Amino acid sequence: MTLSPGALLRARLQKGLLVLPGVFNAITALLAEQVGFEALYLSGAGVTNSLLGMPDIALITLTEMAQQARYVARAVKLPVIADADTGYGEVLNVARTVEEFEQAGLAGLHLEDQVAPKRCGHLDGKQVIPAEEMVKKIRAAVRARSDPSFFLIARTDARSVNGLEDAIARAKRYLDAGADAIFPESLQSRAEFETFAKAISAPLLANMTEFGKTPYLRAQEFAEMGYIMVIFPMTAFRVMMHAAREALRTLKETGTQQSLLDRMQTRKELYELLRYADYERLDREIAEGDS
Ligand SMILES: C[C@](O)(C(=O)O)[C@H](CC(=O)O)C(=O)O
Numbered sequence: 001m002t003l004s005p006g007a008l009l010r011a012r013l014q015k016g017l018l019v020l021p022g023v024f025n026a027i028t029a030l031l032a033e034q035v036g037f038e039a040l041y042l043s044g045a046g047v048t049n050s051l052l053g054m055p056d057i058a059l060i061t062l063t064e065m066a067q068q069a070r071y072v073a074r075a076v077k078l079p080v081i082a083d084a085d086t087g088y089g090e091v092l093n094v095a096r097t098v099e100e101f102e103q104a105g106l107a108g109l110h111l112e113d114q115v116a117p118k119r120c121g122h123l124d125g126k127q128v129i130p131a132e133e134m135v136k137k138i139r140a141a142v143r144a145r146s147d148p149s150f151f152l153i154a155r156t157d158a159r160s161v162n163g164l165e166d167a168i169a170r171a172k173r174y175l176d177a178g179a180d181a182i183f184p185e186s187l188q189s190r191a192e193f194e195t196f197a198k199a200i201s202a203p204l205l206a207n208m209t210e211f212g213k214t215p216y217l218r219a220q221e222f223a224e225m226g227y228i229m230v231i232f233p234m235t236a237f238r239v240m241m242h243a244a245r246e247a248l249r250t251l252k253e254t255g256t257q258q259s260l261l262d263r264m265q266t267r268k269e270l271y272e273l274l275r276y277a278d279y280e281r282l283d284r285e286i287a288e289g290d291s
Pocket residue numbers: 022042043044045046056083119120121122207209210212233234
């Protein structure tokens with residue numbers, strides 16, 4: 001019997017800390033799978049920035065995000081958790097988002113309690129919706145999933161708006177509403193992560209993004225505090241962008257890419273990643289009339 005993506009994720013969570021690197025398209029997902037990660041995080045910021053060339057302020061639509069989720073989930077065997085922002089609307093939109101994301105082959109998603117239009121969780125000027133509104137969204141999400149294993153994570157952005165106490169109080173209400181896990185966004189110190197974990201006995205997700213409000217902690221440190229999932233949502237994205245800029249500058253300045261060759265993924269490596277040989281074999285076998 002094959003497990004559903006949600007069931008696969010839940011089975012993996014039983015074994016302890018899960019580190020989820022952020023991916024933003026199928027090929028970064030393939031890379032993360034190749035290096036041995038066991039689950040992936042489809043970043044809203046990463047998809048918005050890379051697909052649209054736009055900032056992460058609620059400009060991506062449900063359709064665009066679900067399509068990208070479908071490409072990613074199809075490319076890899078790993079469970080994928082996606083960023084569903086605010087659910088792209090109100091209660092009924094949340095229900096549809098859950099249906100679409102589940103059908104896309106994801107293992108789960110997270111919904112956040114920001115007002116629309118949402119902001120990156122690590123920027124100032126965020127606002128949150130009343131907790132009771134978010135509770136309704138979570139209830140809608142729970143009812144909308146067809147696989148009870150589909151993993152629903154409630155993210156609260158309340159820390160930077162109303163303080164840690166409100167974030168904790170909201171987390172409790174979101175769990176009562178049926179959330180499977182909590183993602184406390186932009187906590188500002190190790191002590192805050194500890195306090196939060198002591199107050200909330202449920203699966204917890206920590207966000208280890210860069211240049212934000214959270215200090216740099218290792219995945220293992222989060223695990224010791226009681227966090228079961230750690231996402232590194234934009235790490236590969238930022239490194240790739242930096243590398244691409246350097247390469248483009250060098251090309252512009254010198255008119256040749258030769259000094260860059262030893263920093264490139266080779267054609268062979270790319271084809272291996274894409275399982276090019278499998279496609280050729282299939283084509284050949286069909287042409288030869290084998291079944
Ligand atoms: C996790 C996040 O929601 C994302 O979209 O990847 C972002 C990451 C980032 O902007 O660094 C967030 O923390 O809001």
